Amino acid sequence: MEQGTFTADGCSVEVYRLLPPGDEPGIVHAAVPAGASILELGSGAGRVTHALLELGHPVVAVDDSPEMLAHVRAGTVCSKIEDLRLGRLFDVVLLGSHLVNTASEADRAAFLATARAHVAPGGRVLVEWHPPEWFDSVRDGQGGRLGEVDVRLGQVVRDGDLLSAVVRYSAGTRWWSQAFTCRRLDLQALKAALTSADLAFERWHTEDRTWFSASPE
Structure with a gap:
């Protein structure tokens, strides 16, 4: 039976606690400098957060679900991604979970604007997406x-x-x-969205092109 606590967008907190970190922490760790500070947008219950901490990265985890954040063993901020303005910069901003493929053009622009507002000069935004x-x-x-x-x-x-x-x-x-x-976004549409957020496509970080980085322009 379906059970447990659910977030406003229908995510099961229990499921996200059960899911293993998978390949994501290793991909992120390989793409950034050792010890780089990370702002994780949409952290959920810390599936990736905790593995990044173990790899030596200070992480601030952002999610709009207090039920999810209650399980995160790191600094947390309860906020919608589009509303976040912390007034501080990070070496890396992480936008995982294919959030850039949101159906809403306005949400995509807002997510990327938040990432741009928090990445330090010389830093990078790491993005997971569904390729075409x-x-x-x-x-x-x-x-x-x-x-x-x-x-x-x-x-x-x-x-x-x-x-x-x-x-x-x-x-x-x-x-x-x-x-x-x-x-679905083709590469031209993706780069246009990045440009609108004052970000520039940098390079792919996986052979299947599901992870890429962008740098502040």
């Missing part, structure tokens, strides 16, 4: 196992550049579901 080819490959039933959690996509619907689906998480007898919609 991902949208072509998504199918009902697609998924896999992440730690003890089985993750499957269903109800996939395409509408122009938009893709909507429901992700179902299960662990033992427990299950949770979350609907989402994301927007």
Whole structure:
């Protein structure tokens, strides 16, 4: 049965506590200087945060869910990404979880503006996104196992550049579901969004081109 505490956008706090950190901390660590300070936008329950701390990075974790942040063992700020203005700069601003693929153009601009406002001169913004080819490959039933959690996509619907689906998480007898919609961006549209935020595309950080960095212009 579906159970537990959910955030305003439908994320299960329990699921995010169960999910392992995966490859993300290693990707971030390899892309930035040793000991670089990191502002993590949309940290959730600290799945990536805690691994970055163990790798020697001071992290400030930002999320708009106090229920998520209650499980984070780092400095935290409860705020919507688009509203955040801390008045301090970081070596690295992390925008993971494919947030840049939000369906809303205004939200994407606001997320990137927040990242730009907090990155130090000579620093970088690290972004995880769904590249265009991902949208072509998504199918009902697609998924896999992440730690003890089985993750499957269903109800996939395409509408122009938009893709909507429901992700179902299960662990033992427990299950949770979350609907989402994301927007396909080609490289030209991505770079235009970065330019509008006074950021410049820098380079890819994974072979599958799901992670890239941008620098302040």
